[in-house]
Amino acid sequence: MSTAVVAAGGGHVEAAGAHAHAETNTGISHVKLAMWAFLSSECLFFGAFISTYLIYRGRDRAALESAGIADGDLEKIFDIPFTSSTSFVLLMSSLTMVLALAAIQRADHRGTRIWLAATAVFGLVFIAAQVYEFTNFYREGIRLQTGLFGPTFYVMTGLHGAHVTVGIFWLLQLLYRSLQGQLGPEHAEAVEVAGLYWHVVDIVWIVIFTVIYLVPYS
Amino acid sequence: MTTVEQALGAGAHPSGVLARPTKTTGAFSWFTPVDHKRSGILYGATALVFFIIAGLEALLIRMQLVGPDQTVLSAKVYNQMFTMHGTTMVFLVGMPMAVAFGNYFLPLMIGARDVAFPRINMLGYWVFLFGGIFMYSSFLWSSAPDGGWFGYAPLTSQPLSSGSLPGYGPDFWTVGLIFMGIGSVTSALNFIVTTLNMRAPGMTLLKMPVFVWMIFVIAFLTLFAMPPVTAALIQVYMDRNFGTHFFNADLANGIGSDPLLYQHLFWLFGHPEVYILILPGMGIVSEILPVFSRKPLFGARVVVFSGIAIGFVGWGVWAHHMYATGLGPAALTGVGVATMAIGVPTGVKIFNWLGTVWGGAVRLKTPMLFSLGFIAMFTLGGLSGVMHSIVPSNSQQTDTYFIVAHFHYVLFGGLIFAFFGGFYYWWPKMFGHFLDERLGKINFWLMLIGFNMTFGPMHLVGLRGMPRRTYTYGEGFGWETLNQIETVGGFIIALSALVFVVNIAVSAKKRELAGDDPWDGRTLEWSIPSPPPVYNFATIPEVHSFDDFWHQKYTEDDEGRLVKLPRGASAADTHAEEHAEHIHLPSPSFWPFVLALGLPIMGYGFVFKAWWVLGLGVFVLMFGLTAWAIEPHTAEEDH
Numbered sequence: 001m002s003t004a005v006v007a008a009g010g011g012h013v014e015a016a017g018a019h020a021h022a023e024t025n026t027g028i029s030h031v032k033l034a035m036w037a038f039l040s041s042e043c044l045f046f047g048a049f050i051s052t053y054l055i056y057r058g059r060d061r062a063a064l065e066s067a068g069i070a071d072g073d074l075e076k077i078f079d080i081p082f083t084s085s086t087s088f089v090l091l092m093s094s095l096t097m098v099l100a101l102a103a104i105q106r107a108d109h110r111g112t113r114i115w116l117a118a119t120a121v122f123g124l125v126f127i128a129a130q131v132y133e134f135t136n137f138y139r140e141g142i143r144l145q146t147g148l149f150g151p152t153f154y155v156m157t158g159l160h161g162a163h164v165t166v167g168i169f170w171l172l173q174l175l176y177r178s179l180q181g182q183l184g185p186e187h188a189e190a191v192e193v194a195g196l197y198w199h200v201v202d203i204v205w206i207v208i209f210t211v212i213y214l215v216p217y218s
Numbered sequence: 219m220t221t222v223e224q225a226l227g228a229g230a231h232p233s234g235v236l237a238r239p240t241k242t243t244g245a246f247s248w249f250t251p252v253d254h255k256r257s258g259i260l261y262g263a264t265a266l267v268f269f270i271i272a273g274l275e276a277l278l279i280r281m282q283l284v285g286p287d288q289t290v291l292s293a294k295v296y297n298q299m300f301t302m303h304g305t306t307m308v309f310l311v312g313m314p315m316a317v318a319f320g321n322y323f324l325p326l327m328i329g330a331r332d333v334a335f336p337r338i339n340m341l342g343y344w345v346f347l348f349g350g351i352f353m354y355s356s357f358l359w360s361s362a363p364d365g366g367w368f369g370y371a372p373l374t375s376q377p378l379s380s381g382s383l384p385g386y387g388p389d390f391w392t393v394g395l396i397f398m399g400i401g402s403v404t405s406a407l408n409f410i411v412t413t414l415n416m417r418a419p420g421m422t423l424l425k426m427p428v429f430v431w432m433i434f435v436i437a438f439l440t441l442f443a444m445p446p447v448t449a450a451l452i453q454v455y456m457d458r459n460f461g462t463h464f465f466n467a468d469l470a471n472g473i474g475s476d477p478l479l480y481q482h483l484f485w486l487f488g489h490p491e492v493y494i495l496i497l498p499g500m501g502i503v504s505e506i507l508p509v510f511s512r513k514p515l516f517g518a519r520v521v522v523f524s525g526i527a528i529g530f531v532g533w534g535v536w537a538h539h540m541y542a543t544g545l546g547p548a549a550l551t552g553v554g555v556a557t558m559a560i561g562v563p564t565g566v567k568i569f570n571w572l573g574t575v576w577g578g579a580v581r582l583k584t585p586m587l588f589s590l591g592f593i594a595m596f597t598l599g600g601l602s603g604v605m606h607s608i609v610p611s612n613s614q615q616t617d618t619y620f621i622v623a624h625f626h627y628v629l630f631g632g633l634i635f636a637f638f639g640g641f642y643y644w645w646p647k648m649f650g651h652f653l654d655e656r657l658g659k660i661n662f663w664l665m666l667i668g669f670n671m672t673f674g675p676m677h678l679v680g681l682r683g684m685p686r687r688t689y690t691y692g693e694g695f696g697w698e699t700l701n702q703i704e705t706v707g708g709f710i711i712a713l714s715a716l717v718f719v720v721n722i723a724v725s726a727k728k729r730e731l732a733g734d735d736p737w738d739g740r741t742l743e744w745s746i747p748s749p750p751p752v753y754n755f756a757t758i759p760e761v762h763s764f765d766d767f768w769h770q771k772y773t774e775d776d777e778g779r780l781v782k783l784p785r786g787a788s789a790a791d792t793h794a795e796e797h798a799e800h801i802h803l804p805s806p807s808f809w810p811f812v813l814a815l816g817l818p819i820m821g822y823g824f825v826f827k828a829w830w831v832l833g834l835g836v837f838v839l840m841f842g843l844t845a846w847a848i849e850p851h852t853a854e855e856d857h
């Protein structure tokens with residue numbers, strides 16, 4: 001699925017160039033409309049994994065126990081203050097994304113570059129934290145094969161991380177274009193569409209965070 | 219990249235517009251087309267090749283089943299044949315053929331010069347082609363998918379080492395289907411945006427032709443149906459290759475995973491998929507019937523709203539594929555009622571079509587024959603479908619040939635008949651010449667007879683208990699004669715398809731020119747030359763009504779009789795834009811091809827767990843993507 005994201009990402013360039021001035025029936029540009037439609041599809045994609053997690057939640061008690069994770073241990077392995085902080089970083093990246101858009105709309109190139117870079121860095125911090133958390137969980141005995149928590153957790157959060165990574169590449173590409181002087185205020189929509197993607201990936205994380213860390217497992 | 223743009227003054231000869239003929243002709247240009255009509259032809263031609271392959275697989279199945287205890291195919295190869303037949307027909311024929319017609323005709327019917335994303339459109343095509351080749355390459359490892367087109371877990375999800383499906387079949391299947399899903403989502407996005415954003419002035423949503431509506435509806439269905447199955451496929455892949463337990467319950471070790479979850483995720487896609495397949499067929503016959511009856515589509519809005527209703531209710535009935543799994547009476551009642559209810563909008567459409575033909579000046583040309591065949595065969599399939607919605611009856615029929623009969627009446631008698639009708643109807647527009655009418659009629663009658671001989675007896679043999687997906691049967695069940703008839707019928711269908719292929723060749727040689735409007739059509743595609751110029755419309759039409767082109771040609775006198783308007787006197791001509799305008803055409807690009815090429819390479823990496831191959835695929839994909847993203851664009855130079 002992430003390839004399709006990238007494809008849509010390629011498309012924004014396509015239409016930003018070729019159709020930016022074309023009138024559309026809805027008044028919404030092709031790219032933005034396509035991104036909205038695509039993101040609705042993404043919601044169902046994550047919805048399927050979140051449902052799988054919720055349906056399977058607690059159905060592997062004995063398996064977790066034989067892996068040395070007794071009832072209630074999982075909640076101890078979760079480092080909620082840590083994960084909350086990294087989630088906060090991700091949420092702040094949505095703010096910087098909005099600031100980047102505001103900057104490019106008023107042709108503030110320096111601001112655009114700063115905020116795009118900040119968004120990408122916040123994304124990177126989130127990914128680094130995810131790598132740290134995965135390592136930590138692995139040390140505590142939660143493998144990909146451990147019960148049902150292992151696969152549902154790693155696959156769902158891993159795919160989310162992959163989406164964040166795609167977003168980071170996208171931001172870096174915009175930053176590169178800006179540094180080359182090829183991202184003027186007339187391309188504000190390119191930033192806006194990347195922002196739509198970024199915000200939805202953030203929102204998906206809020207749901208995943210709630211479901212995994214705040215809803216008790218069992 | 220230079221700008222493909224020329225000022226076109228009013229009355230200028232259209233042939234002056236093609237600024238770069240060297241780039242848009244020749245064999246090589248087919249690798250880089252951005253013209254939606256060429257994409258359409260590529261989609262259609264490829265789907266036709268896969269149609270023939272799937273047909274050959276079906277013939278092998280029929281040869282195996284011609285009598286009891288046959289040994290034409292081994293059990294394993296038989297499993298591969300029915301799996302690949304189903305998978306091919308659904309993902310490599312049904313969906314892409316609808317995309318082919320949609321690509322070619324949706325922009326023409328809404329008065330657009332282009333689709334919204336021509337290059338993403340081509341990306342979708344390459345992903346589909348490479349996905350198909352990738353899946354068929356599994357035969358090289360004698361590992362063709364063999365778990366059925368539905369790929370039920372845990373049959374498909376058991377680990378490679380200990381599973382009941384040895385080889386890489388399910389891996390090729392899961393990875394290949396994920397690719398096909400990516401391809402169909404890209405074309406769905408393209409259709410949605412094109413329909414919403416690029417209609418000609420005056421063409422409100424309810425003035426759109428029914429075919430456009432149906433493509434629009436299935437684009438949304440595709441968008442929402444692919445994600446759940448993609449998730450399920452990823453989970454099956456993980457189970458098989460990484461020892462996870464998404465669907466492999468291991469109760470001894472306290473892992474209570476639920477194989478039913480797979481069925482839910484699959485049919486949450488699988489049932490809407492049925493409508494993704496049939497609605498374009500309904501759209502095509504809704505275009506053909508009015509033209510060959512010389513009457514407007516009876517209750518056109520009702521047909522549109524029924525299509526939308528089917529699209530919505532279609533989300534609430536998936537569990538009728540799971541009656542035998544013990545969901546409990548409450549769930550079964552709800553799903554059963556919803557399934558019966560979905561028969562209502564479908565039935566409404568059938569009466570709309572009949573009402574269109576009724577009292578019309580019917581011309582029994584080949585497209586019309588196929589459309590009438592569609593109504594009859596689809597109605598039969600619909601009736602057995604309503605039988606399935608009844609839970610106790612379904613429990614008797616499930617997994618028998620009765621089901622096979624049902625969905626072939628709906629999908630072959632429905633969809634494939636509509637596609638053939640569409641071929642004969644639109645061929646003159648696409649290639650400028652007719653398909654031969656005599657061969658066409660032979661094509662139709664052979665198909666109708668062969669089809670009913672093949673699938674009609676399956677009802678009986680199914681009610682007599684013959685199970686589907688079983689590679690052979692013993693003597694004395696009363697199945698022999700019926701199976702022989704079915705096999706003969708199968709070969710008659712094959713003969714009919716051969717007649718069609720011959721017809722393509724014969725007609726191309728004969729080149730009986732059709733002109734712009736050979737059938738006295740009603741929709742905008744008939745208002746432009748055949749084949750259409752690359753920019754479609756020299757002047758963007760202005761639309762005033764449903765069936766606008768018809769109303770440009772005809773009006774009614776006081777007694778309601780048709781009166782032909784003199785050419786040039788119609789409203790659209792007088793209102794034609796007279797100022798010069800720019801025609802933007804997208805530039806060709808090679809990068810969608812490169813990007814898509816990365817996917818099958820990644821696929822082999824996934825299947826064989828060869829991570830360097832996966833890395834190579836990712837590299838190719840990223841390379842194509844980056845080059846695509848930084849490629850200069852046509853419009854940037856004229857700003």
Ligand SMILES: [Cu+2]
Pocket residue numbers: 488489492535536538539
């Ligand atoms: Cu169904």
